[in-house]
Amino acid sequence: MVEGRRSDRRKKPKRRWLKISLVVILVLVLGVGAYAYSIYHNAKQTVNEKMHQTVDSIDHNDGKKKINAEKPLNILLLGVDKRAGDRGRSDALMVLSMEPKKDKMKLISIPRDTRAEIVGKGREDKINHAYAYGGTDMSIATVENFLNVELDYYVEMNMEGLSKMVDAVGGITVNNELEWYDEGYYKKGYHYEKGKITLDGPQAMGYVRMRHLDPNGDFGRTKRQRQVIEAIIDKGASIASVNKIDDMIDVLGNNMATNLDFDDMKNLLFNYKDVRKNVVRYMMEGNGTKIGGTYYLIVPDSEIAKVHDMIVK
Structure with a gap:
């Protein structure tokens, strides 16, 4: 009997520690749950109240049906350079085409000088001027007409916000193919070394804006823009950036516009999550020429047909 009572006494501390451990775990779970709900609520409110902006040129319901049915989806990405007293131009113009059944996506860049x-204007001009003339709607209509494709959504990002987003994710790493010293976008004389380099927000802006020192001109700049956008997405999707989500949401809310609402984004995340397994990157090609003293990139019909087929097939 004595041995039995001693045995009971020895077991009690273990039970007490077990109870304490369960309580600690429960508190942690509740804390994480509350934080997750806070992030979810903040994200939903920011997207639906600050970022969500419909446009006349796109039927929002068609996009929703495609996302729910996991059909191919085309999104116009606009990187807009807006400054005080200027409506702005689309500095970066890309079509993101996603095929969930094939786990594949294509990121096609349209050079800004493309004629x-x-x-809506009834004349030919640089494709990035469509935004200056008629904003997002005219840009969408112009790209759809140029490529003979249907766009389901658009995402517009102020290029100044790109700098803040890089800082929000804690900096990015890119593979720089060209060594140069900054012209003054970030800090005159800043050295962009060749190879893998880590950039903060202002350095990233210098990286995507440089054109005159690049022998490939706008083609080189467009490639760097794609690098930075993909690096932000990769860094933002990493586990290490979980504690930066609120900062990222705030930056997006102040610098991004899209006709995607929160439910669209959520369904896109789940239904199209594997498309990044196979990424095809392409930049439209053409021949540079001057017309009336202005430089244009003339893209031949064969190239337009090629890109059309890349998107619709």
């Missing part, structure tokens, strides 16, 4: 018919 195209500006829908």
Whole structure:
């Protein structure tokens, strides 16, 4: 009997520690749950109240049906350079085409100097001027007409916000193919070394804006823009950036506009999550020429047909 009572006494501390451990775990779970809900609520409110902006040129319901049915989806990405007293131009213009059934996505860049018919203006001009003439709607209509494709959504990002987003994710790493010293976008004389380099926000802006020192001109700059955008996405999707989500949401809320609402984004995340397994990157090609003293990139019909087929097939 004595041995039995001693045995009971020895077991009690273990039970007490077990109870304490369970309480600690429960508190941690509740804390993480509350934090997760806070992030979720903040994200939903920011997207639906600050970022979500519909446009006349796109039927929002068609996009929703495609996302729910996991059909191919085309999104226009606009990197807009807006400054005081200026409506702005689309510095970066890309079509993101996603095929969930094939776990594949294509990121197609349209050079800003591409000569195209500006829908609504009735004349040809640089394709990035469509935004200056008629904002997002005219840019969408012009790209759809130029490539003969249907766009389901658009995402517009102020290029100044790109700098803040890089800082929000804690900096990015890119593989720089060209060594140069900054012209003054970030800090005159800053050295962009060749190879893998880590950039903060202002350095990233210098990286994507440089054009005159690049022998490939706008083609080189567009490639660097794609690098930075992909690096932000990769860094933002990493586990290490979980504690930076609120900062990222705030930056997006102040610098991004899209006709995607929060439910669209959520369904896109789940239904199209594997498309990044196979990424095809392409930049439209053409021949540079001057017309009336202005430089244009003339893209031949064969190249337009090629890109059309890349998107619709």
